[in-house]
Amino acid sequence: MTQKFPITYPVLATGTRYRWDKVRNQHQLVFPEGMMVLNEPGRAIVKLCDGRSTDDLIAALKETYPGSEPSDDVFEFLDQLAERGLIHDGSVDD
Amino acid sequence: MMDPLTTRPLALLAEVTYRCPLQCPYCSNPLELGRYRKELDTSTWVRVFREAAELGVVQLHLSGGEPLVRRDIMELVQEASRAGLYTNMSTGATVVDDRKLEQLREAGLDHLQVSLLDTEPESNDRLAGAASFDRKRQAVLGAKRLGFPVTLNVVLHRQNLDRIAEVIAIAQEWKVNRLELAHTQYTGWAFRNRAALMPTRKQLERAHEVVERARAAGTGGVDVLHVLPDYYFDQYPKACLQGWGMVSMSVAPDGFVLPCQTAREIPGLEFPNVSEYSLEQIWTGAPVFKRFRGTDWMPEPCRSCDKKEVDFGGCRCQAFLMTGDVNATDPVCQLSPQHHLVDEALKEAEQDAPPLHFRVMSS
Ligand code: SF4
Numbered sequence: 236m237t238q239k240f241p242i243t244y245p246v247l248a249t250g251t252r253y254r255w256d257k258v259r260n261q262h263q264l265v266f267p268e269g270m271m272v273l274n275e276p277g278r279a280i281v282k283l284c285d286g287r288s289t290d291d292l293i294a295a296l297k298e299t300y301p302g303s304e305p306s307d308d309v310f311e312f313l314d315q316l317a318e319r320g321l322i323h324d325g326s327v328d329d
Numbered sequence: 330m331m332d333p334l335t336t337r338p339l340a341l342l343a344e345v346t347y348r349c350p351l352q353c354p355y356c357s358n359p360l361e362l363g364r365y366r367k368e369l370d371t372s373t374w375v376r377v378f379r380e381a382a383e384l385g386v387v388q389l390h391l392s393g394g395e396p397l398v399r400r401d402i403m404e405l406v407q408e409a410s411r412a413g414l415y416t417n418m419s420t421g422a423t424v425v426d427d428r429k430l431e432q433l434r435e436a437g438l439d440h441l442q443v444s445l446l447d448t449e450p451e452s453n454d455r456l457a458g459a460a461s462f463d464r465k466r467q468a469v470l471g472a473k474r475l476g477f478p479v480t481l482n483v484v485l486h487r488q489n490l491d492r493i494a495e496v497i498a499i500a501q502e503w504k505v506n507r508l509e510l511a512h513t514q515y516t517g518w519a520f521r522n523r524a525a526l527m528p529t530r531k532q533l534e535r536a537h538e539v540v541e542r543a544r545a546a547g548t549g550g551v552d553v554l555h556v557l558p559d560y561y562f563d564q565y566p567k568a569c570l571q572g573w574g575m576v577s578m579s580v581a582p583d584g585f586v587l588p589c590q591t592a593r594e595i596p597g598l599e600f601p602n603v604s605e606y607s608l609e610q611i612w613t614g615a616p617v618f619k620r621f622r623g624t625d626w627m628p629e630p631c632r633s634c635d636k637k638e639v640d641f642g643g644c645r646c647q648a649f650l651m652t653g654d655v656n657a658t659d660p661v662c663q664l665s666p667q668h669h670l671v672d673e674a675l676k677e678a679e680q681d682a683p684p685l686h687f688r689v690m691s692s
């Protein structure tokens with residue numbers, strides 16, 4: 236699939252951070268004025284948005300989830316995050 | 330429908346003081362500011378933040394007044410952040426310099442919201458009642474240098490709406506992350522100044538066009554939020570607070586806990602205080618939180634309306650201020666028997682504007 240927001244080195248945008256909500260037992264991505272509930276794979280992806288390339292990110296996911304073929308889903312999720320301004324490309328100065 | 334007893338609040342608005350060096354004529358603080366001079370001490374606020382985190386609050390909004398006039402503000406930010414809250418601060422940014430910004434960063438503040446009244450320095454300063462444009466500009470640039478995500482908040486009304494293109498341009502120039510174009514909510518001082526603040530329909534239509542055009546052209550990394558005011562275009566009211574006592578609560582400087590920051594203007598409501606009860610007791614048990622929670626309190630036409638769980642009958646403060654009856658359907662709704670009140674206000678907005686009353690601490 237093609238990415239609407241092609242990002243090669245995803246990093247979380249400033250002010251966006253992962254949070255474990257112990258009251259609701261939830262993984263969350265929190266940012267100014269909002270919050271997104273993450274499932275397990277979502278959390279794994281978000282934790283890997285540290286400036287490594289999407290190829291490395293997918294490779295690392297395969298290690299975490301052996302036997303899985305993550306790709307389209309990952310790009311789709313990254314697209315969602317990018318559209319909401321929650322990640323940006325770490326190789327581009329902004 | 331959500332069950333309020335299992336639903337937990339996501340946001341807490343902490344108005345840590347009503348003191349403020351500015352005098353914005355649309356300020357949402359109560360008109361009788363002089364009656365509420367008492368402020369909670371540091372340790373009580375810290376307890377409130379911890380209780381909030383335990384209750385499930387995710388986002389804390391430190392606001393006021395001007396939160397930065399509190400001497401213990403760094404400690405408050407630090408403790409809020411330590412409690413695990415995502416900590417936002419709304420500031421007029423007139424009492425902050427680079428050193429203070431750095432301290433805020435170190436204390437763990439997550440997000441800074443700076444208010445700007447107008448893009449013309451002269452008009453900004455006139456509306457704020459004090460020279461403040463340059464300081465606001467310095468603060469935004471300083472915060473960006475330090476790596477804060479910054480939201481520029483511009484409250485829109487008749488006297489600045491025609492410069493909306495300039496507002497978007499300044500947000501881009503200052504490289505803020507978000508621009509919140511908020512139309513004036515007619516409560517507090519804004520209700521008193523309503524006739525001077527309400528834009529004409531023409532102004533609004535033009536502003537809407539400008540925003541749409543800017544969006545289409547791309548706003549250069551600035552996320553532009555713009556919600557049109559409900560008086561003008563909506564057939565139904567907005568879901569105020571996403572429902573009374575459903576997702577948020579607000580603590581006033583003196584410790585009274587309100588379902589909505591402007592609820593103090595509604596007479597006859599009794600608010601609990603954090604010095605007597607925990608936030609959890611208040612959220613689950615205080616009569617004022619249950620008062621308009623859900624749909625049982627609703628009169629007709631809301632009661633038999635299929636939108637009652639969409640907009641919850643609109644804003645209670647607006648309903649009270651306009652109709653005198655806090656139980657009334659929000660008159661913004663076309664189905665409201667008092668919808669003519671909105672039409673009359675809109676008609677008035679087409680006339681010449683009266684002078685502004687600036688916010689003052691006395692009375
Ligand atoms: S709206 Fe203006 S006067 Fe009111 S608290 Fe904010 S900065 Fe101060």
Ligand code: SF4
Pocket residue numbers: 565566630631632634635636637638640641642643658659662663664665
């Ligand atoms: S009648 Fe009440 S519930 Fe129905 S749309 Fe109007 S305000 Fe909302």
